Amino acid sequence: MSLPTDPPLYFRLHVFICTNRRPDDNPRGSCAGSGSEALREHLKDAQKRLGLKDVRINSAGPVMVIYPEGIWYGFKTIADMDEILDTHIVKGGRVERLMLPPRS
Template sequence: MTDQPFYQHHVFFCMNEREGKDARQSCGKCGSEKAQKHAKKRIKELGLSGEGKVRINQAGCLDRCEEGPVLVVYPEGVWYTYVDNEDIDDIIDTHLVGGKVVDRLKI
């Protein structure tokens, strides 16, 4: 057994969608599916997917929807919010590739 994590970075996008007229904001209604698919595609294009690299996943409720849409990057445990694909690209380029937190998007 190794001390190395299976993935260098594991990214979870909250995909939760609350229903009902009194439902709170939810990430699923704020474009999280589109953003997650964009991130997954971009990571593959950059050759960063697979064991020892980056994994982009969907997640159920991460319970921070009011700050969202949200994603979290592990093993660092850094939480981000985002608006569009440019924000997702900034997280990929700056954090996942460059190793620096994107302060303007950090929760």
């Protein structure tokens, strides 16, 4: 649920590309094993070449975005992630110290 104090949405569009990697012998395969990392790099290059200012590939990572609120967090440690999970996902609050400022 969005809160009145939540920042506006960051972008006109969000494009998510899975880059999950599983072991090469995993029968399910993985996105990274199917070339998604190269495709992500191509998307980043194309976004710059086309001048798409309101469609951006984030470089502030590691980051996570939680929908439907559109809240972006930057985190560095497992403790940070656990705080986000407990405060935001379980309790519906916000971890303001980890929220990314608009257009970071």
